Amino acid sequence: SYPNGIPGLGDTFHKIYFCLLQVEAIEKRCLELFGRDYKYSVIHNTNGEVCGHYPRQIVYLEYECTEVQKDRFESTVQISKLQDLVNRSKLARCRGRFVCPVILYNGKHICRSSTLAGWGELYGRTGYNYIFSGGSDDTWTESEEVPEDDSAVRNGDSQLFDKVRGHDIKLLRYLSVRYICDLMVENKKVKFGLNVTSSEKVDKAQRYADFTLLSVPYPGCEFFKDYKDRDYTAEGLVFNWNQDYVDAPLTIPVCFTNNLNIDWSEYQSWDLVEQTQNYLKLLLHIINSDDESGLLVHCISGWDRTPLFVSLLRLSLWADGAVHASLEPAEILYLTIIFSLFFLLWQIFFFCFNFLKHIVSEKFSAIRKQRYGSLSLFSLFICHCLSPSLLLFLLQSQPCVDDGVMLLSVLRRKNTTSSPQMVVWSKPPPLDEHLSHPLSEARSSSSSSSNQSEHSVTRTGSSPLAVPGRRCPFPSERQARLEAVREVFLAAYSSTVGLKSSAPSPSGAISGLLEQFARGVGLRGTNTIV
Known part of the structure; x- marks a missing residue:
């Protein structure tokens, strides 16, 4: 009974169908967990038509509420307008990974994305879209042009960059994002002698000058192989800042360095623990600023360092009771993994949750406590x-x-x-x-x-x-909550992936982890086998 007489193909289809059923169940459970504390809308991305590297359902959190308050307020963002801006702006960023809001804290959106696309990818994607859309590309038919009084040099390249990056800026402003934290250790990513990506901090036309740009270089996935080779020990592991491709300086506005008691001039001597701690303190300090502006965090592709810090922010704020307040440890762990942490490297995946032991202190708390109340x-x-x-x-x-x-x-x-x-x-x-x-x-x-x-x-x-x-x-309650998440993770990780396996099966490992967490949040019974 194999389709087309090909042995094994029927089994493959059954496996694919079973996986799709799993994905739908996971998505349904995640939406339920989001709905516990937030009114949300969904941008549908079922077949990757919006972005092939984002979830099938992209959740936009509108406001925090209880169940009885779900329809009492109106969101400041119209989901149709947001989706339109997303579709127009996605060409501006590497791999189409547009600016996506992922955490809502005190009415502020914490967003993630990749860095800005370079000319090669930009021309390649616009040409591809033009050919396969029958000769019409929304990027070019948009009626809103660059202001005529702009004195920048006009040529084909600058006009294209003006247009797509202009849409990206509109999306950032629509989400009230003011602060952009760039984790790249490079100013531009170079491969085979060509600039394949750029970043806001080196945009020649200064299109992002109205935003507060922070360059906080943090080592990427290659560095975490050293973490694994050192038996998963982050203490004493220092990045080599003298490598040829490392040219992004640490640049932080003075307003964010005054109250943190950190000697930023020593950043190249920090080990992985101290560097991650200090960067997390900085991000928490930014989102606790007195204005109502949001934050964008990105690296190059936005799928290793970016979700690492987004996840640490989510878990740290959850431990303070500031986000996802009704979720239990297994539930916040489940949600964090599904929407943030499908890393390409298991080393970074493991580091994120094992690192929670280093941020249990109240000095990482976003909640300002009065000591003498x-x-x-x-x-x-x-x-x-x-x-x-x-x-x-x-x-x-x-x-x-x-x-x-x-x-x-x-x-x-x-x-x-x-x-x-x-x-x-x-x-x-x-x-x-x-x-x-x-x-x-x-x-x-x-x-x-x-x-x-x-x-x-x-x-x-x-x-x-x-x-x-x-x-x-x-x-403290913060310490107890973070330790509970870490214990659940370590137990599931050691029984499924393990720390000594040199090449674990990604699909099998992910299935095992999700099964462990799904049981914890009531998605499956204990007798179910994935």
């Missing part, structure tokens, strides 16, 4: 009114890190000045100190939590009062 004043009050034993009980159960620390410091001062009793806090080792390898972390995560040594609060003249290790110091 009303609860702290209440802490001052109870320190003078309650017995030491009750104080210690409250100290153990204190949910707020800053106020718990303040309560302890006030208690110390009280006992030092007015009582012979002393309180000594034994600081535990870092949570990851006992883990020597990422793979061993996944295997020992469940057992290590139950076997952690206890620490104690000791009072002079009395026996130590045991305090569970997780309370010493108090883990």
